[in-house]
Amino acid sequence: MGYLFGYMKPYGKMAIFAPLFMLLEVAMDVTQPKMMALIINQGVEPMDFAKILQYGVWMMVILLIGLAAGVLCNAFASVVSQNVGADLRQDLFSRVQTFTFRELDRFSTGTLITRMTNDVTQVQNFVQSAQQMMVRAPGLALGGLIMALTLNLSLGWIVGLAMITLSVFLFFLLRFSYPLFSQVQARLDDVNVVVQENLAGMRAIKAFVRRTFEMMRFGQVNERYTNIAIKAARVMALNMPVLTLIMNSSILIVLWFGGHEVWQHTMPIGNFVAYLNYVTQILSSLLMFSVIATNIAQAKVSADRISAVLQTAGSENVVADEATDATLFGAIEADHLSFSYGDDTNHELVLRDLSFRIEPGEQVAIIGSTGSGKSSFLQLLPRLYEATRGELRVDGKAISSIPLSLLRTKIGIVLQETILFRGSIRDNIAFGSPDATVDDVMRAAKIAQAHDFITRLPDGYATRIGQRGVTLSGGQKQRLAIARALLVNPSILLFDGSTSALDFKTEKLLLQALREEKQAVTTIMVAERIASIRDKEKILVLDDGQLVGAGKHEHLVATCSVYRDIYATQMGISIEDIEKQVV
Template sequence: MNRYWKYIRPYLGAFILAPLLMLTEVLGEIMLPKLTSMIINNGVAGRDMGYILSMGGRMLAIAVFMAAGGIGGSYFSSKASICFSTDLRKDVFHKVQQFSFNNIDDFSTGSLVTRLTNDIQQIQNVVMLSLRMMFRAPGMLIGGLIMAYLMNRQLMVVLLAVIPVLILSIFIILKMAFPRFEAMQKKIDRLNSGVQEALTNVRVIKSFVREDYEEQKFQVTNKDLKEGSLDAMKIVVASMPVMMLAMNVTTLAVVWYGGNLIIAGKMPVGDLTAFTTYIVQILMSLMLLSMVFLQASRAMASLRRVREVLDTEIDLTDEHGTAKSAQVIRGKVEFKNVSFQYTKGTDDMILKHIDFVAEPGETIGIIGSTGSGKTSLVQLIPRLYDADEGQVLVDGIDVKDYSIRNLRKGVGMVLQKNVLFSGTIEENLRWGSQDATMEEVILMAESAQADGFVSSFTDGYDTDLGQGGANVSGGQKQRLCIARALLKKPKILILDDSTSAVDTATEARIRQCFQTTLKDTTKFIIAQRIGSVENADKIIVLDDGQIAGIGTHEELLVSCEAYQEIYYSQREREEEAGA
């Protein structure tokens, strides 16, 4: 509980008031049956209308008191649980934002969405229910037992015979419920992951006419969730009939046994009425407790899943950095005998013994076959991943010694998969710099060859892009992402195959602008086309995670066999296309 005290402390008043106010309902429910028995035994039996009205007035006052307490208890329990879950959700989201790429790889996106929404909602529900029932259910149980005992000890024997059976039934139900709820939450994960994937890639699905396939895939996961939910709900459904059966059997036994006592003159009629009400209260309190425990069982499965996120050890931090205040000033990048692998502890190295130096302001082209490690290499510069062996230095400082914030502020990156967000074009570009003037925004859009098409839109830079930039083409999206990175004014710029969707003439103009706009910026350009990097100061040729050659275009054409193969195969394709 120490871990969750931080979510309780700010709303401690609500957490205390909620169960205390619900306690007023308990006091009323315990008193009302006794007052009813007094009316029957004294007022009705003695035909005393004044007594009946007097006791009725007291009962009405108690009912109003109970209603006020119930409303207050419900309000504060709702406030406490909602605020608790809001703060918990904020911390879980904050933790996810701190995740490294390795940490994110351990969770599917759908699973993280489920944990932030459905799982935390389950926790909120059980906190609310617990606050309402914390005193009410035990209070009704204890108060009802005391009042029933004081009224008639002989009838208590019937009740005491039933309670252990009910407690045992509740225990068995809970033991069976927990693993089923945990399995159900995992199936919700799978459904959410599938839905997200289908909605995100809906254009691809339609272009390949795969709607039927996706529907069938969804039906499988949806049916799996249905069966898992029904499997879990069988336990919940079974609990209520068991409780009702016990209540009805007990009530029947008490009425039969109590009726004999009344006939024998050993018990007033009013006492039997009150005793029957107390039986209902006692058994209802057990039902409420079982409901709380069942909800808690599901919430515990959710809490464990949320705790998995909060307890995840961030494998990429700057807490041990020795140059946290350092800024990226010049943009010099050096790799010293760097090796890297995604799956730790195996022999599967993605990069092997990489050595090179990129001087400030240089343009470094990186080329190689698919899977050669191009993207993995540049991701080590802003510490999206950490090298397993060797050092990556920026301005002579190991990237692990920078604060992550300062390091990444000095690096602009246009990823292989271009991502834009809901909002206007201007809002998306200002991700590069919130404080940029409109003139700077337009200038960088011009450098990225984006201003032309943006200005052609009716609303210009105020054009809404829709979800994920759905209102622009692939080439336009790439140019906007480049403009966003340029607006950051980085000392190191990484373009990961980010001009693949633009024509060669536009690409050439973008590279030309780089020579003026980014003349002091170190530029890494990953490309599939040699034409995109042939004018670079250095070209790094990667082959199976190793450097096959470094040099200018002319030098590599003479010295690097891998580069020659790429060059001549591309040239042959171009000639065939031209013919």
């Protein structure tokens, strides 16, 4: 939790003034019982109204000073805590932006949301408490103890015994509650993950009539969260009754022994009343320590979870203003390239020892069975993941030596899952090129075969679409994603199964427009249908992560059994007929 001091440093003046004003408020609170004793001893007992009025006015002044100090303390502490929370959220968000996909795989979406919201709120409350309650509690305890001992030293053992008993109880309470709070936050992560998945997949849930199953799944994680929260609450439920018992027992003991001293005239009645007030203040401050202990336990868990994200060394370091006017020609070379989604080489390899070369401007297709590694290879080119072994080069340079901003601005990628954002169609197409003109946006849309359906919409390019493009069909979303990739004017264009939702006529028009308009662009297309790639200059065939064939369609039909099997299945002809055609 020590790193939190660094977040408080920019607001150092307010972070200093807040506890100082709290100390002033505590000083005023500690002074009041002393003034009360003077009123009783010098005013009430001798029936001196002037003394009562004099000390009464002073008590009122002390009360007003304490009130003003408390208000100022709360104001400064609130500003500091709110700003610390805002800075933590900003740093968490910024750090997540630097994560590679491999690092993002370590944290689920639900847990990242919990850490940016609930955990930051817990830490924020702790920062505010640190400037208020954590100053007030020890201040009242120490100040009250000193003032009580100045009034009567012989009764000090009662306060000391109460403080020791409370301290031992709080120690064990904190020790048992910390692990429970860790489990509470982990279970809350599970709840958020299920909620996030459910909302994102609501259409699939309704389409497959899985409402009952999803309600049961949510009920299970919600029940686990509730059970551990109840368990933590049961432990904390001991807190207030035990502390109240100790406090009331201490006051009762003071009344017994203090009353005897009053009867024996060894302790003035005013001092006795003030002493009771100081004992109450001291024990009340120890009650605050129990609340502080709970806050610390919760904040420690949350701070550790936040720190786990902040200390994850994001591998990406994309600088927006890096020079991006350099040129990439689009020559791609894989040299004994292997890749695994795990953190080390012990995990199963998804790509195994790939070696091939793609010339600048060449149009290449990648085909293979499901799970053969097609999409995985495309994600290595813009360094969404890093290769496990071997090397991937662009224009003869290892991609690890090319600045990320340059590499990614020269690569246009249409991912397997089409992601659109809430906003206008124009904004979505210009997502990677926010300064693009309307003509540039329209030109990219025409190549992507999206212009016609866009102009038929009520507001054309200004038409607003819902989150993830829910108001558009699958084919329309794919065409917008393709237009977005084209608008960045890439040197390398990657299609990850991104024409699967298009009809054959639209796909044919799209591929023809790409050949005419983007002749100098190296194009790599992951495809499922041989009919859409048979005219490509080069086709790479992957099987179980290995390159088993490379060449044009006719060559692969004749020489690659994997390709021939796919071709036979899709064309509805037998292997024997294909072999006769080859002969």
